[in-house]
Every structure is written in structure tokens, then in C-alpha cells.
Amino acid sequence: MRSSRTTVGIHDLSFATTEFVLPHTALAGHHGTEIAKYHVGIGQRAMSVPALDEDIVTLAAAAAAPVVARHGAERIRTVLLATESSVDQAKSAAVYVHALLGLPAAARAVELKQACYGATAALQLAVALVHRDPAQRVLVIASDVSKYELDSPGEATQGAAAAAMLIGPDPALVRVEEPSGLHTADVMDFWRPNYRDAALVDGPTSVTAYLRAVEAAWTDYREHGGRKLDEFAALCYHQPFTRMAFKAHRHLLNVLGHDPDPDGIARAVGPTTAYNSVVGNSYTASLYLGLASLLDQADDLTGRPVGFLSYGSGSVAEFFAGTVAPGYRDHLRTAAHREAVARRQPLDYAGYRALHEQTFPVDGGDHPVPPQTTGPFRLAALRGHKRIYEARSEQRSVRTAGQ
Numbered sequence: 001m002r003s004s005r006t007t008v009g010i011h012d013l014s015f016a017t018t019e020f021v022l023p024h025t026a027l028a029g030h031h032g033t034e035i036a037k038y039h040v041g042i043g044q045r046a047m048s049v050p051a052l053d054e055d056i057v058t059l060a061a062a063a064a065a066p067v068v069a070r071h072g073a074e075r076i077r078t079v080l081l082a083t084e085s086s087v088d089q090a091k092s093a094a095v096y097v098h099a100l101l102g103l104p105a106a107a108r109a110v111e112l113k114q115a116c117y118g119a120t121a122a123l124q125l126a127v128a129l130v131h132r133d134p135a136q137r138v139l140v141i142a143s144d145v146s147k148y149e150l151d152s153p154g155e156a157t158q159g160a161a162a163a164a165m166l167i168g169p170d171p172a173l174v175r176v177e178e179p180s181g182l183h184t185a186d187v188m189d190f191w192r193p194n195y196r197d198a199a200l201v202d203g204p205t206s207v208t209a210y211l212r213a214v215e216a217a218w219t220d221y222r223e224h225g226g227r228k229l230d231e232f233a234a235l236c237y238h239q240p241f242t243r244m245a246f247k248a249h250r251h252l253l254n255v256l257g258h259d260p261d262p263d264g265i266a267r268a269v270g271p272t273t274a275y276n277s278v279v280g281n282s283y284t285a286s287l288y289l290g291l292a293s294l295l296d297q298a299d300d301l302t303g304r305p306v307g308f309l310s311y312g313s314g315s316v317a318e319f320f321a322g323t324v325a326p327g328y329r330d331h332l333r334t335a336a337h338r339e340a341v342a343r344r345q346p347l348d349y350a351g352y353r354a355l356h357e358q359t360f361p362v363d364g365g366d367h368p369v370p371p372q373t374t375g376p377f378r379l380a381a382l383r384g385h386k387r388i389y390e391a392r393s394e395q396r397s398v399r400t401a402g403q
């Protein structure tokens with residue numbers, strides 16, 4: 001079933017995260033929770049927290065700017081931005097990002113949503129577009145801010161990040177294979193009505209729904225001629241919290257009657273968790289931060305198949321495979337990724353709480369947003385119900401957006 005057509009896949013991968021970080025020690029101190037619950041029980045050590053002047057647009061532009069700088073904008077004819085923390089019900093965040101990056105006007109720019117699964121839909125659409133016209137490149141960006149109620153069980157699993165991928169022929173990083181295993185089931189495990197900025201979640205139902213979806217997507221993948229599980233060098237699972245990836249792999253091994261040996265599970269999944277354990281849930285970006293972690297951390301993966309399990313509550317799941325391209329290590333952004341994580345300013349609990357509770361006026365007046373972020377793009381103002389974005393001075397070649 002694996003196609004002999006032109007190979008298409010991920011040619012470049014870059015992620016960005018927020019200005020601030022809250023260590024889980026601060027959250028544990030506030031709640032009186034044993035730190036082992038966070039560090040071991042859910043596998044999280046810290047969460048990225050956006051500054052007032054950061055959102056999914058600024059994160060997306062920050063993730064994608066290095067990709068455009070390296071490869072040029074000329075052949076990008078499509079920008080697909082996946083998010084479930086959208087800033088507008090009509091205008092796509094992809095259009096703001098297209099402007100901030102100075103991409104050609106002869107392009108389409110669209111936003112996609114299906115919880116944490118959206119970026120995988122965007123990736124598969126991009127692969128299909130490049131198969132149709134191998135001369136074009138597609139910029140796929142996953143960008144999300146995960147926000148739950150203060151003092152709720154979900155609070156410890158918040159986070160924020162964006163991952164940008166350039167999809168093209170003869171990719172430098174990962175060749176995306178056919179087939180895909182697919183699964184959709186109407187489940188109310190996690191959702192966010194339009195009038196809320198924090199998600200609603202039934203935690204135990206969401207974990208069960210995720211595990212069922214893993215099983216169903218895998219079964220469909222195999223029925224469509226996919227690889228056997230033992231062919232994979234590593235498995236990238238969606239990581240709402242990193243322990244979930246270990247649970248998912250153990251579940252799959254159990255279902256298939258394989259030995260759920262903890263060391264084997266750690267070898268298959270552990271290298272995918274380095275970034276997510278300190279960034280938190282970046283929703284649809286999380287799977288691709290998992291890939292970045294794997295490529296940046298693992299021993300040489302040249303020619304090795306990697307499995308991807310994308311899950312988005314609600315729910316949709318997809319299992320697909322990719323093969324790591326020869327020479328991929330020359331194209332990684334390991335130093336920049338480590339810097340994105342290391343440069344964040346630590347918050348104490350009170351500082352985090354103040355940011356969490358902050359809301360913007362909705363009166364349509366002229367409201368400058370206080371500068372907090374030191375990143376390349378910022379939300380500068382709300383004016384006449386418009387969001388006004390700007391690039392910092394060292395990015396003079398890129399424009400403002402939203403005016």
C-alpha cells in the first residue's frame with residue numbers, strides 16, 4: 001500500500017513557545033499537591049504561559065518565520081493554520097500570519113479546527129496538494145493556547161506553543177507515507193463553547209476516549225495495509241500530558257497481545273516527550289513538538305519508520321507513518337528549540353494567576369496592549385474591534401497585520 005509516487009513530507013520543522021513559564025513546583029505549592037503527582041503521575045514539569053501581548057497568531061508567526069527565512073516565500077502557495085484557540089470567528093489566523101511573514105499575495109490562507117487533531121488534517125491536505133503540484137510548498141502551522149479553569153484538574157495540563165512545518169517533495173526530515181488509519185466518534189470528552197475562553201473537560205472520559213481512538217485508528221491503519229507495530233523505531237502520540245503517551249502505547253501493546261515491557265515503552269515513546277514535559281499541552285501543536293523532540297534527541301533515525309497517533313477530542317484520530325530522511329540531522333533546529341524553552345521567564349503562582357484572569361475589553365475602543373513579550377511578533381492593540389499585530393524592529397522586512 002505504500003505509494004511509489006513522489007515522496008512528500010516534512011521538509012522543515014520549527015517551534016516557538018511563550019514568554020513565560022510556570023514550574024509545576026509553584027502549582028504544587030499553591031495546591032498543596034505532592035510534586036510527584038505532576039512530575040511522575042502526569043509527567044509534567046512546567047507549563048508555557050503566554051504574555052498579555054502573545055496569542056496563537058504571534059506564536060504561529062514566531063514558529064514560521066525561521067522556516068520562511070531559510071527556504072524563501074516564493075513557492076508557498078498555501079498556508080494552513082490549525083488551532084482550537086482561535087482569535088476570530090470569521091477571519092482566519094492564517095491571514096494575519098501570511099501578512100506578518102510577508103508571504104506572496106498569490107496564496108490561499110485558511111484556518112482548520114478539530115481540537116488537537118487539526119494540524120494532522122492540515123498536514124494530510126498539504127501532502128495531497130504537493131502531490132498534485134510538486135512545484136508548490138505548503139506552510140502548515142499548528143498553534144494553540146491550552147487554558148482550563150483555575151483550580152480544576154485540567155489546570156496542571158495547560159501549555160502553549162506553535163509548530164510550523166514546510167511540506168514539500170523530497171523532504172529533508174520525514175517522508176509521509178500512505179495509508180492512514182482513521183477514526184471519528186461523537187464524544188463529549190472535551191469542548192469549548194464560543195462564549196468561554198477556558199475549555200470544559202471530563203478528564204476520565206477523555207482518557208478513555210483517547211485510548212479507544214488509538215485502538216480504532218490503529219486497527220483501520222492495519223486493515224489498509226499499514227506497517228506492523230514492531231517496524232517502528234519510535235511512536236509519536238498526542239501528548240496532553242506526557243504520561244498519556246506512555247499509557248497509549250501500553251494500551252496498544254496490550255490490545256495486540258505484545259509484552260508491555262516498561263523499558264520497551266520508554267524506548268519507543270520517551271524521546272518524544274522532552275519538549276512537551278516542559279511546555280505543557282499545546283493541543284494541536286503537541287504531536288509535532290513530540291516529533292521535534294524525537295528528531296532532536298534520539299540516536300540516528302535515518303531510514304527508520306516513525307508512527308504518529310494524532311487525537312483530537314470530540315473526537316477524531318489518525319494513525320500514520322513517516323520515514324526519516326537521509327541527512328535529516330543537517331536540517332534540524334535543535335539549538336533554537338532548546339533556546340525557545342530555556343529563554344522563558346519563570347512566573348510565580350501569583351504572576352501566573354494574574355495572567356490567567358486577565359481579560360481584554362470588548363467595547364471596540366482603542367486599547368494598547370502592554371508590551372511584555374520579547375518575541376519577534378506581538379499583539380500591539382485592540383482598536384475598533386480589530387486585533388493589531390506588529391513585528392519587532394529587527395524584523396523590518398515583515399509587516400504589521402490587522403490594520
Ligand code: HMG
Pocket residue numbers: 034036037038040041042084114115116117153154155156157189190201202203204206207210238239240241244281283311312313
Ligand atoms: P486528576 O484528577 O488531577 O489526577 O486528573 P489523577 O488523580 O487521575 O492522577 C493523575 C495520575 O497521577 C494518576 O496516574 C495517579 O495515580 C498519579 P494513573 O493512575 O492515571 O496512571 N498520581 C501520582 N503519581 C505519583 N505520585 C503521586 C501521585 N498522585 C497521583 N503522589 C487528568 C488527571 C489528566 C484527568 C486531568 O489533568 C485532566 O482533566 N486533564 C485535562 C484532560 C486531558 O488532558 N485528557 C487527556 C486525554 S484527551 C486529549 O488528549 C485531548 C486534549 O488534548 C484536548 C484536545 O483534543 O483538544 C485534552
